[in-house]
Amino acid sequence: MLEGILIGLSAAFSIQNLLMVIAGCLIGTFIGMLPGLGPMSIIAIMIPVAISLGDPAAALILLAGVYYGAIFGGSTSSILLNAPGVAGTVATSFDGYPMARKGQAGKALTIAAVASFSGGTIGAILLAIFAPALSSVALLFHSAEYFALMVVGLSAIAAFAGSGQVAKALMMTILGLMLATVGEGAIFNGARFTFGVMDLQSGISFITLAMAMFALPEALFLVLNPARSSQGDGSSGAITNLRFSREEGRKMVPVIGRQSLQGFFIGVLPGAGATIASFLGYAVERNLANPEEQKEFGNGSVKGLAAPETANNAACTGSFVPLLTLGIPGSGTTAILLGALIALNVTPGPRLMTDEPQIFWAVIISMYIGNLVLLVLNLPLIPYIAKILAIPRNFLIPFILFFTLMGAYIGQNNATELLILVGLGVMATVLRFANFPLAPLLIGFILGTMLEDNFFRSMMLYRGPEFIWERPMTAGLLILAAVLVVLPGFRAARARAKARTRGVADGD
Amino acid sequence: MALDRWIALIFVAFCCAYGYVAFFAMDGALRPFELRNPIWPSTFPKILSVIGLVLGMFVLLGFEKSEESQPGATDIDYRRLTDYNLGQAIGLLVLMVVYAHTLRPMGFLLTTTLFLVTGSALLGERRWLLMIVVAALATGFVWYLVQQVLGIFLRPLPFFMGN
Numbered sequence: 183m184l185e186g187i188l189i190g191l192s193a194a195f196s197i198q199n200l201l202m203v204i205a206g207c208l209i210g211t212f213i214g215m216l217p218g219l220g221p222m223s224i225i226a227i228m229i230p231v232a233i234s235l236g237d238p239a240a241a242l243i244l245l246a247g248v249y250y251g252a253i254f255g256g257s258t259s260s261i262l263l264n265a266p267g268v269a270g271t272v273a274t275s276f277d278g279y280p281m282a283r284k285g286q287a288g289k290a291l292t293i294a295a296v297a298s299f300s301g302g303t304i305g306a307i308l309l310a311i312f313a314p315a316l317s318s319v320a321l322l323f324h325s326a327e328y329f330a331l332m333v334v335g336l337s338a339i340a341a342f343a344g345s346g347q348v349a350k351a352l353m354m355t356i357l358g359l360m361l362a363t364v365g366e367g368a369i370f371n372g373a374r375f376t377f378g379v380m381d382l383q384s385g386i387s388f389i390t391l392a393m394a395m396f397a398l399p400e401a402l403f404l405v406l407n408p409a410r411s412s413q414g415d416g417s418s419g420a421i422t423n424l425r426f427s428r429e430e431g432r433k434m435v436p437v438i439g440r441q442s443l444q445g446f447f448i449g450v451l452p453g454a455g456a457t458i459a460s461f462l463g464y465a466v467e468r469n470l471a472n473p474e475e476q477k478e479f480g481n482g483s484v485k486g487l488a489a490p491e492t493a494n495n496a497a498c499t500g501s502f503v504p505l506l507t508l509g510i511p512g513s514g515t516t517a518i519l520l521g522a523l524i525a526l527n528v529t530p531g532p533r534l535m536t537d538e539p540q541i542f543w544a545v546i547i548s549m550y551i552g553n554l555v556l557l558v559l560n561l562p563l564i565p566y567i568a569k570i571l572a573i574p575r576n577f578l579i580p581f582i583l584f585f586t587l588m589g590a591y592i593g594q595n596n597a598t599e600l601l602i603l604v605g606l607g608v609m610a611t612v613l614r615f616a617n618f619p620l621a622p623l624l625i626g627f628i629l630g631t632m633l634e635d636n637f638f639r640s641m642m643l644y645r646g647p648e649f650i651w652e653r654p655m656t657a658g659l660l661i662l663a664a665v666l667v668v669l670p671g672f673r674a675a676r677a678r679a680k681a682r683t684r685g686v687a688d689g690d
Numbered sequence: 691m692a693l694d695r696w697i698a699l700i701f702v703a704f705c706c707a708y709g710y711v712a713f714f715a716m717d718g719a720l721r722p723f724e725l726r727n728p729i730w731p732s733t734f735p736k737i738l739s740v741i742g743l744v745l746g747m748f749v750l751l752g753f754e755k756s757e758e759s760q761p762g763a764t765d766i767d768y769r770r771l772t773d774y775n776l777g778q779a780i781g782l783l784v785l786m787v788v789y790a791h792t793l794r795p796m797g798f799l800l801t802t803t804l805f806l807v808t809g810s811a812l813l814g815e816r817r818w819l820l821m822i823v824v825a826a827l828a829t830g831f832v833w834y835l836v837q838q839v840l841g842i843f844l845r846p847l848p849f850f851m852g853n
Contacts, residue, residue, distance in 0.1 A: 349745055349754045350694065353701060356742040360708055363735050370731040372719065375711065405782060405813070406774040577824060580809030583786060584802065588832065591793070592842055600790035604783055615768035616694040634734045641729040671754070 187310070190543020193239055194551060202235075202244040203548050207555045210251020215259050221252035221515050229522050238526040239541045243548040245519055246502075250302065250552050253456065253498055257294045257491060262287060263582065264400045270456030270494040272621055273464040275396070277479065277486035284482050289426050293484060294491045295557055297438055301492035302553035304442035305449070305499030310546050312450075313503050325639035326649040330659035332633045335458045337663040338465055340622045341670055348670050351622045354613075358623040361386055362630025369638050381598035390603050391627055393586040395620045398607030401582045403614075404575065426484070434488045437467055445493030449500025456494040456501070457628060461621070463493030499549055506534060506542060693768060695750055702746035709739030781812045797851075798844040802829040 193199060210224060228248050232241035256271040261278035274294065281290040323331075340351035365385025366373045376382040426434075441463045448459040467489040468479045479486045505516045528534070534542050590603045610620055640649040640656075651657055712735035720730060748754065789805045806825035807818075815821055836842050 347754060349748045353698070353742070353745045353749060356738055356745060357701065360735070360738055360742065363738070367731075372731065374716065374731055374735070375708075402779050402782075405779045406771075406776065408775070574815075576810045576813040576815035577821075579782075579813060580806050581828070583782060583809060584806060587786060587789060588836075592836065595842070597790050597793055600793070601787065604786050604790070608783065612693075612768075613697065616692070616697050618694065618697065637734060638729050641733075642727070644728075646728045 186539040186543045187547075189540045190545075190547045193540045193544035194243070194547040198237075199240055199243050199544065199548060200551070202240050203247045203552050204555050204559070206244045206247020206249075207251040207254075207552055207559060210248040210253075211255040211258070211556070211559075212251075214252030214255025221249050221256075224248055224252050225515060225519065229525075232522055233525050236526075238523065238528045238538075239544045241522060241526055242519065242541065242545050243552075245522060246545060246549060247552045247555070249498060249515060249519075250298075250495070250549075250556055253494060254295070254298055254556050257298070257494075258291065261290045261294060261487075264396060270460050270497075271490070272392075272396070272457070272624065273460040273490035274487065274494075276464065276490075276621075277481070277483045280480065281482035281487060286482070290482075290487060293426055293430075293434065293487050297434065297488040297491035298495040299553050299557040300438045301442045301445060301495035302499055302556075303550060304438075305446045305496035306546060306549040306553065308443070308446050308496075309499050309503060309549070310543075313507050313546075324653065324656075325636040325643070326653050326656040327659065329633060329636040329640055330656040330663070332629050332636065334659050334663045334666070335462065336622070336626060336629060336633075337666045338462055341465070341666045347617070347619075348667060350617070351619050352667065354618055354620065354623040355626040358626025358628075359630040359633070361391065361623075362627045363634070367631065367634065369635055381596060386602060386606075386627075387590070387599065388628060390590040390599050391606060392624055393589055394603050394606035395610045395624050397582060397586045398603070399611040399614050399620075401579055401586070402607070402611050404579055404582075408575070430484045433484050437485050437488045438492045440470075441467070441489050441492035442496045445496030446500040448493070449497030450503045456497040457625065459497035459500075460490035460494040461625065463489040495553075502545070502549075506545070695752065698746050698749035702743060702750060705739050705742040705746055708735065709743065712736045712739055778812055782809060785809060785812065794845065795849050797847040797849070798833055799829055799846045800848060802832070 206228075209228070210221070214221065214224065225245055225248055228245060232244050235241050235244070253270060257274045257278065260271045260275035261282050264275050264279040278290045278294060281287070336355050337352075340355045341348055362385075364375045364382055366383055373383050444466065445456075445459040445463055448462060449456065464479075464486060467485050468476060471479065471483075471485060475483065475485060501516050505520060523529070528538065528541060586603065586607075587600055590599045591597070613620060641647065643649070644652065649656060650660060712732045716732040716735070717730060724730065785805060785808055789801060792801050803822070803825045806828065807821050810821045810825075833844060833846060837844055837846070
């Protein structure tokens, strides 16, 4: 293994590969910042460039750099505009955006950069240690367990996103799952719920839905109430203040430690990935925090920002484990990377480490360098990035709307997509008026296809729903999901009962 | 009835329609050999529609105590929606719909410049020259980025001027 690390070091520190890391991170950050262009589309676009390099290690290093850069750029737009271009940074906007609106945009970006760096670095070290061993853990998972695991993820998200209104959050999750069934699935040969409309055949695109749920309502709110944006303008003067206090740093350390580990292991599980890791990370930290800190969550909490940022970067690194050791992509992004590797005549799998150690270790080491580049490159750039808040409202709002339109259009090259965007955006705005959480809807939509695929596979294998009780791990996970959903309501009811016995009025 | 319960009512209606399609309209298209499968294309939607109905009724009938929080200064209170710049918001939405319909026939460059200028004008900007210059520059830059760098085709000019 030591020999492999040395080969990897020499490969990763060649001038060409160092340039690849820097170029990848820069391209990724700038494009990822535009709401709507996520890492998947950027990597897909960069594949021809990477393949033309001819060197598999350099190609993979470039693409991995783009991946990190895009995730980081996504958090920047989540914090500054509340317009996450990437599903994995949706949780970042929960606390990052309120913080930016309080005039602490600079601090929020620094915390995000430090948390990403720590998460990615710890993830890279864990990858080097656990990559061989972890493959056997992931191998134990059956499609029934994947199904159960996703149900756990969805109920956890609903239980924690709803702030006491679990039924509303679950309703949104179901709506997301329903939207995911529109169009042609991979497993059934035929379109569903398209009502003969050709443009619905390929389903609703994730980018369109993400834009409609987050960017468009926010832009409309800015239009409706000018007071919202004038508060944001006040922050442009405070962006010079990039530092966070020592006390805030001390708060972040345990969060970063826990979330690096948790995020990494969630990232290893195929199908889970950065999105679930960031939401679960947010939820777990919120539950661990003391009641005083819990109130801050959603209003610009340091912990609430550091948790998803650490977790999503750790998970990005973790998602390379199944790709490099098993040849199974754990997420859409790593699936695209797999395609690029095969085009370069490299077959990732258990033999990659012995046959071509320079690729395996160069990628792992360049991940560490990539994180360093992001920190060194992005921290000085933060004041310039944050200038976007100083653009006059009359110019900014049409541009936000234009970028949402472009994001939806580029993904599908279909003008009908724009009409779907406007329709869903109006729906999302109304839902926001009534305090329905929108993140569960989006996550339900993203996981919907995978959830059904795994459900289908287990049903086929067991010729019926027996897998639910015949596999102890599946049953255990599903019980956990049920507990997660019922617990908040139960706690609230008990608190009310307690208040009543003490003779305190309930308030309604 | 509060807005969230109205939404729940609409959701229940939506679940009924969705469930109707799943339970009664979808299985007719199955081929004979598919009937022997333990799972059909309609299985998952059926489960979803039942869960959705239960949850929708739960919210509709108000089983869950929701603390009605007073909206803050920057939050929007939908009960007095007309106090806000509703006209501007609707105008921009209409503009987006118009953009969707004119993007292909009129070409990217012209439509986008007009969209950005009209959008700013709707919001009350009156520095016309600045608006036109900014919009034209931004449009040209985005077009160059998308078309030349990313290689995604966007028809730049109106239909009667070739591609």
